Amino acid sequence: MIQVYKTPAELSRAAVEIFVQAAQEAVQENGRFVVALTGGSSPEQLYKLLAQAPYRDLVPWAQTYVFWGDERWVPLTDDRSNAKMAFEMLLHHVPVPKSHIYPMWSTEQPQVFAQVYEKQLLNVFDGATPQFDLILLGMGDDGHTASLFPSTPVLHEKEKWVQAYYLEPQSMYRITLTAPCLNAARKIVFMTFGEKKAKALREVLEGEPNPELYPSQLIQPQSGETLWLVDEAAAQLLESKA
Numbered sequence: 438m439i440q441v442y443k444t445p446a447e448l449s450r451a452a453v454e455i456f457v458q459a460a461q462e463a464v465q466e467n468g469r470f471v472v473a474l475t476g477g478s479s480p481e482q483l484y485k486l487l488a489q490a491p492y493r494d495l496v497p498w499a500q501t502y503v504f505w506g507d508e509r510w511v512p513l514t515d516d517r518s519n520a521k522m523a524f525e526m527l528l529h530h531v532p533v534p535k536s537h538i539y540p541m542w543s544t545e546q547p548q549v550f551a552q553v554y555e556k557q558l559l560n561v562f563d564g565a566t567p568q569f570d571l572i573l574l575g576m577g578d579d580g581h582t583a584s585l586f587p588s589t590p591v592l593h594e595k596e597k598w599v600q601a602y603y604l605e606p607q608s609m610y611r612i613t614l615t616a617p618c619l620n621a622a623r624k625i626v627f628m629t630f631g632e633k634k635a636k637a638l639r640e641v642l643e644g645e646p647n648p649e650l651y652p653s654q655l656i657q658p659q660s661g662e663t664l665w666l667v668d669e670a671a672a673q674l675l676e677s678k679a
């Protein structure tokens with residue numbers, strides 16, 4: 438489903454309401470809320486809203502488990518780190534138990550750590566398929582999401598839940614949840630705004646199936662729901678707008 442908002446601020450306010458509702462419902466049903474955060478700039482306003490009243494006090498943080506959808510393979514002190522941004526904007530301001538937060542970083546080799554992260558995931562999900570209650574995603578202006586970049590082998594991963602690989606164009610390692618892992622989620626929310634995203638958004642949502650070029654097309658949860666929160670600038674080329 439696609440929801441179009443006038444501004445990123447309105448979009449972020451809708452996103453925080455969805456986050457709170459997903460958290461409360463998950464804890465009510467299963468006694469915990471397992472979420473994967475996104476990196477990039479799209480979630481910044483959402484994280485700031487979540488870190489303050491009234492939303493801060495509406496989330497059952499003690500029962501919340503925080504993972505990431507992807508990460509640049511850099512130390513947590515590096516300004517490029519998705520975890521660094523989330524800690525500074527959100528996690529240092531809310532009472533999530535430290536033991537419930539799983540940043541994607543280690544001094545091990547990235548491919549070795551990808552297996553460690555997969556084990557951490559499976560531990561929280563008692564060895565079953567990791568079914569996140571909520572996954573937040575952004576979309577790049579090339580149509581990538583998480584670290585599923587165009588024409589990369591990770592797009593074809595069918596078994597593993599977590600993969601790390603060297604991303605040539607950015608000359609850095611990336612670690613990411615794979616499409617099968619993302620697609621096992623109960624709810625996926627994309628936050629996509631700005632004119633730069635308009636062409637890719639039209640291709641992803643209304644173009645020919647071409648996930649090699651537009652990896653966000655891979656996000657088709659088996660039983661979960663996908664919600665696209667977009668602003669008018671990003672939606673300007675779409676035929677079908679809510």
Ligand SMILES: O=C(O)[C@H](O)[C@@H](O)[C@H](O)[C@H](O)COP(=O)(O)O
Pocket residue numbers: 475476477478479480507508509519574575576577578581582583584
């Ligand atoms: O590590 C990352 O960069 C993100 O996880 C990435 O997938 C991001 O969501 C998109 O690139 C959109 O980035 P913006 O939100 O900055 O436009």
